[in-house]
Amino acid sequence: MNRMLMQGSRERALLSRAGILADLESVEAEALRACSTVITSASHDILFQEGEPGVYFYSVLEGYVRLFRLNGEGREADIRICEPGDSFAECLIQAGGTYRYGAQSMDNTVLARFHIGKVRALLAEHPQIGTAIMRSLSLHLLSAMECLANDRMQTAPQRVAHYLLANCVEDGATTASLRLPFPKNLLARKLGLAPEALSRAFSTLKAAGVTVRGRFIAISDVNMLKRI
Amino acid sequence: MNRMLMQGSRERALLSRAGILADLESVEAEALRACSTVITSASHDILFQEGEPGVYFYSVLEGYVRLFRLNGEGREADIRICEPGDSFAECLIQAGGTYRYGAQSMDNTVLARFHIGKVRALLAEHPQIGTAIMRSLSLHLLSAMECLANDRMQTAPQRVAHYLLANCVEDGATTASLRLPFPKNLLARKLGLAPEALSRAFSTLKAAGVTVRGRFIAISDVNMLKRI
DNA sequence: CGAATATTTGAGGGCTATCAAACTGGGTGG
DNA sequence: CCACCCAGTTTGATAGCCCTCAAATATTCG
Numbered sequence: 345m346n347r348m349l350m351q352g353s354r355e356r357a358l359l360s361r362a363g364i365l366a367d368l369e370s371v372e373a374e375a376l377r378a379c380s381t382v383i384t385s386a387s388h389d390i391l392f393q394e395g396e397p398g399v400y401f402y403s404v405l406e407g408y409v410r411l412f413r414l415n416g417e418g419r420e421a422d423i424r425i426c427e428p429g430d431s432f433a434e435c436l437i438q439a440g441g442t443y444r445y446g447a448q449s450m451d452n453t454v455l456a457r458f459h460i461g462k463v464r465a466l467l468a469e470h471p472q473i474g475t476a477i478m479r480s481l482s483l484h485l486l487s488a489m490e491c492l493a494n495d496r497m498q499t500a501p502q503r504v505a506h507y508l509l510a511n512c513v514e515d516g517a518t519t520a521s522l523r524l525p526f527p528k529n530l531l532a533r534k535l536g537l538a539p540e541a542l543s544r545a546f547s548t549l550k551a552a553g554v555t556v557r558g559r560f561i562a563i564s565d566v567n568m569l570k571r572i
Numbered sequence: 573m574n575r576m577l578m579q580g581s582r583e584r585a586l587l588s589r590a591g592i593l594a595d596l597e598s599v600e601a602e603a604l605r606a607c608s609t610v611i612t613s614a615s616h617d618i619l620f621q622e623g624e625p626g627v628y629f630y631s632v633l634e635g636y637v638r639l640f641r642l643n644g645e646g647r648e649a650d651i652r653i654c655e656p657g658d659s660f661a662e663c664l665i666q667a668g669g670t671y672r673y674g675a676q677s678m679d680n681t682v683l684a685r686f687h688i689g690k691v692r693a694l695l696a697e698h699p700q701i702g703t704a705i706m707r708s709l710s711l712h713l714l715s716a717m718e719c720l721a722n723d724r725m726q727t728a729p730q731r732v733a734h735y736l737l738a739n740c741v742e743d744g745a746t747t748a749s750l751r752l753p754f755p756k757n758l759l760a761r762k763l764g765l766a767p768e769a770l771s772r773a774f775s776t777l778k779a780a781g782v783t784v785r786g787r788f789i790a791i792s793d794v795n796m797l798k799r800i
Numbered sequence: 801c802g803a804a805t806a807t808t809t810g811a812g813g814g815c816t817a818t819c820a821a822a823c824t825g826g827g828t829g830g
Numbered sequence: 831c832c833a834c835c836c837a838g839t840t841t842g843a844t845a846g847c848c849c850t851c852a853a854a855t856a857t858t859c860g
Contacts, residue, residue, distance in 0.1 A: 413721035421724040423717050438703065441796035444714055445721070466698060474702040475695065477664065481709040482663035486672050488650045488716040493641035493673070495723055496651040496764050499815070527840070536724050538817055543840050558825085727847070757806070769848055771808055787855080 355382045362403035362456050364480050365431040372472045379462040384454050391447040391455075398436035398443045400457045404428050407453030409524055410533060413445045420534040424488070425450070427525065431480055437464055450530055495536055500545040503535045505572040508554065508563060518566050524559040574741055583610045587800050590631035591657040592708050600700045607690040612682050619675040619683075626664035626671050626683045632656050635681030636754055637759060639694040651677070652716070655753065659708055664691055678758055696734045723764055728773040731763045733800040736782065748794050752787040 359365065359380065365373045382405070385391060391402065394414060402409070409426040423445055426432050433456060437460055467474045494503055512520040524531060532542040546556050552572055554563030563569055587593065587610065587698045593601045610633070613619060619630065622632040622642060630637070637654040651673055654660050661671060665688055722731055740748040752759060774784050780800055781792030791797055 369671075411717075413725070415716070415725045417723075420724055421721045423721050435713050437710070438707040439710040439714060445717065467703065471696055471699050471702060474699060474706060478702065478706055478709060481665040481706060481713055482665070482667040484668060485663050485709055485713045485716060487718060488713060489639075489673065490641070491718060492720050492723065493643075493649045493651050493721065497641070497643045497647055527837095536720075539839070540818085540841085541816055544816085547840085576803085755806070766849055767807070767851085772848090775808085 357381050358382055358405045359403075359455060359456055361405050361429055362431065364403055364431050364434070364476055367476055367479065368472060372476075374472045375466050375470055376458065376463065376473060379451055379466070380456045380458045382454065383457050384452070385449040385451055385455075387451050389449045389453075391449065392433075392443050394443055394446045396443050398433060398441060399460060399497055401431060401433040401436060401460055401463075402447070402458070403431040405454040405456055407451035407455075408530060409444045409453060409455070410450050410530070412448065412462040416497075420446075424491075425526075425530055425534040433459075435484075436460055437467075437477060450526070471525060491536075500535075500537055500541050501548045501549065502539070502572055504542065504545040504549060505552070505554075505569050507531070507535065508549075508561060509566065509569060512561075512563055514566065518564070520563040520566050522561050524561065526561075584620065586610055586682060587684055588634045589633045589657055590659065592631055592659050592662070592704055594662050595704055595707065596700060600698045603694050603698055604686065604691065604701060607694070608684045608686045610682065611685050613677045613678050615626055615677055615679045615681075617681075620661075620671050621674045622671055624671050626661060626669060627688060629659060629661040629664060629688055629691075630675070630686070631659040631684040633682040633684055635677060635679040635683075636758060637681060637683070638676050638678050638758070639673045640676065648674075650764065652719075653754075653758060655764040660706055662686075662708055663712075664688055664706070665695075665705060666683075676752070720763075726767055728763075728769050731765070731775045732770065732773040732777060733780070733782075733797050735759070735763060735796065736777075736789060736791060737797060740789075740794075742794065746793045748791040752789065755787075794796060 356377070359377060359382065365376060367373065370378065389482065390567045391409065392398075392400075404426045406428055409432065410422045410428065411423045411432060413423060414420050424432070432447065436443070462478075463473070508522065512522040514520045528542055531538045535542065537545070547555065549569070549572070552569050554569065555562040555564070584605070587605060587608065593604060596604065619637065620626075620628075632654045634656055637660065639651045639654065639660055640648045641651060642648050652660070660675065664671070691701070722734065726734065736750065740750040742748045756770055757767045760767045763770065765773070774782065777797070777800070780797050781798065783790040783792070
């Protein structure tokens with residue numbers, strides 16, 4: 345399922361995309377690199393299942409990974425969509441034990457896989473690594489809390505408007521546009537919607553000046569969209 | 573609004589209830605204590621608002637605090653209910669900036685208030701403090717993710733059943749019971765429900781052997797409840 | 801005991817999941 | 831070059847769930 349890449353300069357270049365390495369001095373970054381392996385996985389591959397012993401945490405270098413939870417029979421809920429630069433399961437460095445959710449590639453994906461035990465052993469020696477992990481955990485916690493608040497407060501069109509406004513680039517005085525980095529069904533999962541609900545949200549937003557053509561989206565009036 | 577308590581042995585006893593101090597050696601615990609003040613606040617007092625500069629993080633010693641977010645006009649969503657032992661806003665130690673949500677006492681409350689700048693300065697010297705904070709962040713992140721998954725997957729009766737099963741003590745072979753530590757409207761907020769929806773969920777669960785009398789709840793068959 | 805606060809119950813409606821079917825676009829092989 | 835196929839997306843119809851508002855009832859606290 346996973347293919348391990350040879351060590352080399354290509355891997356180092358890829359690894360530099362891991363957000364968790366971004367704020368580290370070279371000594372600490374090198375120490376973390378020594379705990380890591382670059383792996384690839386194909387779309388729909390399962391990286392790990394809820395309940396398995398948590399041996400590694402990951403950083404997405406290319407592609408997308410969804411984190412999800414299973415409920416009793418069949419039904420599953422998406423928790424988060426990880427994009428390039430994002431890490432996941434690093435909470436196990438301190439919380440230990442087993443994975444609390446499953447992880448599945450949603451594209452041909454390249455990942456850095458860090459050995460949790462080795463990283464934990466670095467913490468006493470390199471407090472800056474602890475700081476980097478704390479920062480990552482803090483940002484994830486804040487975004488999970490925001491997501492929870494949005495789920496409990498916003499309708500589907502509001503969630504979509506919020507996403508568009510957070511991710512668009514302004515073209516002119518009031519116009520803006522963006523290109524979705526992934527298919528709409530992944531956006532639906534990210535926002536906690538059925539794909540049909542996302543589609544309907546887009547059609548509701550037409551009245552607010554949103555035009556959708558495939559992955560390209562144009563916004564005619566940013567301020568109108570903010571009032572949704 | 574807040575009353576500052578005199579330093580003394582009573583405060584030290586209270587502070588020991590802060591979960592974040594639990595795993596620390598005495599040297600580190602003492603260093604953290606030196607950054608803290610014990611304060612009290614009355615029910616409905618606002619501890620801080622979303623957007624204010626984040627100067628302190630908190631640990632609940634007695635009472636309950638709700639974290640919430642505001643949306644445009646009037647509407648607000650609860651993110652988390654903090655109980656004795658819980659800390660909140662410690663993500664600002666690394667994420668910095670302003671509070672990303674509001675905090676309100678839901679009872680007469682005693683809190684430990686830690687100065688974020690002072691705690692941050694301790695990290696280089698005391699890696700164990702970093703470890704304790706990482707653990708706290710990790711557990712909060714996991715519980716926020718679980719909450720998100722439950723919101724997206726479970727109906728109101730399922731959420732209530734889940735809460736009951738997680739918090740009850742077994743009396744006999746299949747029977748169990750519990751006493752809610754707070755009023756039902758706080759439980760409703762915690763589960764992301766309107767109070768009416770919680771009430772209806774309880775009445776649905778009667779058929780699964782759940783009896784509610786004020787804050788006391790009896791479960792006649794744990795296994796039946798698990799199948800909801 | 802009475803006032804204020806919680807909780808329950810009823811009626812109604814909005815929102816989104818679900819199922820089913822039509823449609824789109826790009827890529828394949830003839 | 832074109833017909834076909836497939837995955838992704840859109841549209842329609844339906845139903846379930848939960849929020850809202852309103853009123854009745856229970857509980858708590860002074």
